[in-house]
Amino acid sequence: MSSFIKSVLLDLQDKGNTIEKLFFILPSKRAGVFLKHHLSKIINKPVFAPHILSIEEFVEEMSGLKTVSNTDTLFQLYNAYVDVTPKENQEPFEAFSSWAQILIQDFNEIDRYLGKQNSIFDYLQAIKEIDHWSLEAEQTDLVKSYLRFWKQLKTYYNVFTEKLLNNKQGYQGLIYREAVENLESYIENNAHKTHVFLGFNALNTCESLIIQGLLQSELAHVYWDIDDAFLQDNIHDAGLFIRQHKAKWNYFKTKSFNWITSNYSEKKNIEIIGVPKLVGQAKYIGQILERIGSENSDLKNTAVVLGEENLLIPVLNSIPKQIDQINVTMGLPLKFVPLASLFDLLFSIHKKPTTKYYFREVIDLISHPSIHSLFETEKSNYLSDISSYIQKNNLVYISTNQLKKIADKSVHNIIDLLYSSWENNPKTALSNCLGLIHLIKRNNSENLNSLDLEYLYRFHSLFNQLTELNDNYHYLNSIESLYRIYNDLLQTETLDFKGEPLEGLQVMGMLESRVLDFETIIISSVNEGILPSGKTNNSFIPFDVKLQNGLPTYKEKDAVYTYHFYRLIQRAKNVYILYNTEIDALKGGEKSRFITQMEVEGIHKINHTVVSPNVPVVEKKLKQISKTEAIVSKLKVLSSKGFSPSSLTNYVRNPIDFYYEKILGIKTFEDVEENIAANTLGSVIHNTLEDFYKPLEGKFLSIEDLKNFKLSIKKTVTHHFKDLYKDGDFTSGKNLIIFEIAQRYISNFINSEIEHLKAGNQIKILAIEADEKIELNIENIPYPIHLTGKVDRIDQFNGVTRVIDYKSGKVEQNKVEIIDWEDVTTDYDKYSKSFQVLCYAYMMNQKKRIELPIEAGIISFKNLNEGFLKFGKKESTRSKNKDQLITEDTLKKFEIELKKLIIEICNPNIDFIEKELD
Incomplete structure (x- = not known):
């Protein structure tokens, strides 16, 4: 493959030019490195390197102005804005900067294309005055401010540019305009120089006039890099600009047009690959490079061209380890x-x-x-x-x-x-x-x-x-x-990355590829909205005004990328074009029109595939933990301390959770409660009721006692919230609502107790928060087993003893009813509440704290209208008859199931097996 730059140098040499005395102007600095490299290959003696500049450097040299950074430009524009805008109408800098960047871009375009500034700004003002949106006869302050902005644009421009010129400074467009002003002077003072412009495509008006001026004065050569396939096709955007130059420049009416090649039609291996997402493309690029590297260890003629800059890091992380020479031309954005x-x-x-x-x-x-x-x-x-x-x-x-x-x-x-x-x-x-x-x-x-x-x-x-x-x-x-x-x-x-620019794999952006040629090209993100970028219009100047004044529109910007894309492929032998198959809400998701165009052209045989990551099918296996000696030893300690009803129901729900919590001691991470959690609410209710009812153990409730409780609800609830919620705020927002709910729950509960007493019922408090521990004798287990738990309340209601468990959440009556005794230790969702209240009843009976028969059940604060939800045994799901008295027989049947469950937990031959939860 003979590269474009090498061909130009050989042509200049053949025409008798002393290359070291030439003045090369290139589209980018990057191309200068390759020019020197090719020059070293064709000379046979040491020479001084020729003068090599990028077009921006050359124009700056011509203008005599110093380039101002984008940020400095913004501040200097604000200086001009403050000078011409009355103080009462001035916007603060942060508001100004939101629209000023767009204005600077417009100033840039107007100057680079030598637009008539005053006529453009006057025209814009006239348009805005005609189509302002106010329906009022008198203009509102907002409309006046809006129109004032358009009227002042001309003044902003004139004051701003005048200040810059006085300081010998300029933004890019102003520098280009000044360079054109100085063109005649430059030609007179540099009549001994021969300029060589190579690899240009889209030229702004200033660049076009400068190059034409030097050509007409016979101080320059210009070399285009265009393929006949694009130049002869009148609608192909890759040749849009060069067709215009060839047709409109007077110089080419008498001089030859260098160069038109026919490289694009030569045989190429072109693969178009659809890959989902950015990271998928990065990984696939790694696979392509691995395949290329195994066939050819020297990758200096291979380039990865990234359509999106944020793909750089994933690509660098995906490059195979055996590729040790990489040169990254594009910088990593900070x-x-x-x-x-x-x-x-x-x-x-x-x-x-x-x-x-x-x-x-x-x-x-x-x-x-x-x-x-x-x-x-x-x-x-x-x-x-x-x-x-x-x-x-x-x-x-x-x-x-x-x-x-x-x-x-x-x-x-x-x-x-x-x-x-x-x-x-x-x-x-x-x-x-x-x-x-x-x-x-x-x-x-x-x-x-x-x-x-x-x-x-x-x-x-x-x-x-x-x-x-x-x-x-x-x-x-x-x-x-x-x-x-x-x-x-x-x-x-x-x-910027430091590397050897002429060795190894080249990684670059699309603009860095200008003038450069590679045998193998990998281009990523060839999607609509990226390549090309499409109808983006970040400008105050409307489309029709741009057309009228010769300013570039989205069509010209798309044509720039069309040229870069096709020029990359022009001399390449192997081309891999990747696009994202996944639809993106912001950038679209369809493949680029460039791909469709190549397929429709029919010049090349294209292999089009869609790939996807090789995702292994991971068979979900439920965890199974064997009971080692250490685990058995831990179970003995746990048995001695006592199993609580909640830990046993946790085992019923999922044995693995029991293993993590009780055997390994892994606690759930406690994050900061931004909003009061359900368990905190429950604890506050429990603690408040304990404070109220504990002093009444052994006594009958009276309406007076209950009314006194109501007077202390807010104070007691506040105390417990501060104790549990620490420095958390519950004076506003959701937390205030939860704080009020806690008070409401307690107030409603006390009101229900008052209603019971008013109806002639008697309630005697036997125990509050009764903390008990009993020993179970299980024949198959050689070490002591204990059951421990705290019962919220034991009372007598009209002489019938009740074991009560408080629940702050909602519990329905059917959650405390069973049909088959075997289910009580196997189905957590249906029977965990029944299991808990039976545990409490069983413990209290063993400790002789109660006399059978009794009732046991739940008071649900979120379902308080249902009152005391009693445990019941039914014959079938449809049966309305249920036995709600807990007798000796009831507890014996429960004891059998309880012991079976504990035997299973303690049996060293039964593993902890994870349950698949919904």
Whole structure:
């Protein structure tokens, strides 16, 4: 394969040019490296390298102006805006910056295409005055402000550009316009230079005039890289611009047009592959490279061209290990660097001045990998102390002072840097961010690798740049405005990779591929909305106005990418085109029109496939844990302490859960309760009722007692919420509703008790929160077995003893009824409530705390209208007859099932087998 650059150099050499004296102008800096490389291959003696510039550098040299960065341009435009706008109509900088970036882009386009600024701005103003939306005869303040903006555009432009020119500065468009103004002068002063323009396609008006001027003065050669297949096809966008140059430039009416090639029609291996999602494409690129690498170890003629920049890291992680030479031309945007997430978290918590921070933001920030190690000590990490304190005390919001009280003084400076209020002051914010970077570097100097240090350096430079802008312009008056500019810089700044540009695999973006040729090309993300980008219109200038004034529209922008895409394929022998098969709500999901166009052309035989990840079918196996000696030993200890009814029902529900909780001692992670949890509500109700009824043990209830209880509900409930919910707030929002619900439940329950007494019933309290432990004699188990539990209430209702279990949730009557005794220890969902109340009744009977027959059941606070839900034994599901008295026979039948369950738990030959839960 003879590359375009090499062909140009050979042609120049054949025509007798002294190459080292030529002045090369290329579309990009990257192409200059390859030009030097090819030059070294065709010369046979040492020479000085010719002068090589990118088109932007060349135009800047012609203009005599210095390029201003995008951010500097924004601030200087605001300077002009403030000068011409009355103070009462001025927008703050953060509001201005939201629309000013679009305005700068429009100024850029107008200047690069030599648009008539005044006529364009006057035309825009006239359009807006005609079609403003107000139906009122008199214009509203909003409409006046809107029209004032369009009227002032011309003034903004004139004042802004005048200031820049006075300072010998310019944005890209202004530099191009000035370069055209200086063209005649440049030609006079550089009559001895021969310029070579190569690889250009879409030229703006300024570039076109400059190149034509130098050609007409016989100071330049121009080499196009276009294939005959695109040039001769009048509707093919790949040849759109070069067809126009060939037809409209006077120079080509008498001079030859270099060059038209016919490489595209040569035989090629083209594969089009549909792959789901970005990561799928990255992994498949890795597979392609592995296949290519096994056939050819030298990959310097292979390029991976990424349609989307955020695919860079996944692709780098997918490159096979055996490929050890990689050159990454495209930079990694700083927004994808891990450190960016740290400063995003910082800005998010400081956007509004506050003295307290949401607990998740606190934990997220100090848990960040860049920060976590700062809290490290020889013995532990203060992060653990802070996290556990927040969880235990249920702190939904936490202040800087509270954090300092938890942690040691040695980390107070870190806490200050992270959490001391920025007070909406950008200067404080920048100082803290820079201080944090220094602290991370100093504390982790031994653990940081070269990449980590580079991250820190780039962010240090970014914040220094922001500090300089803030000191020079004083327009950053809030954290919001600082964050907006920080974000803009983050989008544009890149972390450049260091590599050998001429060796190994090349990884680049589409624009970096200009003028370069490779034998094997892998192009990713060839989807509509990406390649090409489609009808995006980030401009104040309407489509028709752009057409009228020769400004580029989305059609021209699409044609630019069409040319790049086809030019890549032009000389390649192996082409792999990947597209995302999954529909994306924002970017679409269909394959690009480029793919359809190639298929319709019929020039090449195309192998089109759709692939998907090889996802292994993982057979779900239920866990099974054998009872080792250690587990049996643990069961003996557990048996001695006592099985509770809830632990036994937990085993019935799923033996594996019982194993995790009781054998391994794994507790459920207790997160901060942002809203009061159901178990907290239940505990508050239980504890409040215990406070009320405990003093009445052995006594009959009276209406007076119950009325006194009602007077103390709020006070007692508040006390227990503070005890259980710690520093959590229950004075507003959902928590206030739950607090009120707790009071309502208790009040309703007491009211129901009063109604019972008023109806002539007698209620005697026998025990409240009765905590009991009994021993079970089980023949097959050689060690003692105990059953333990706490009964919420035992009372006598008109002489009938009742064992009562409180439930804050909703329980229906059918949940405390059974048909077959065997089911009570096998079906958790239907019979767990029955099992629990029977356990309590059985324990109380064994301890002689009650005399049979009795009743046992549940009072559901969410189903209080149903009253006391009694346990009952039925003959069938349809049977209305049920035995609700618990007798000796009832407890004997329950005892059989209870012992069977405990024997199963303790039997060393029966494994803990996981149940498949719905």
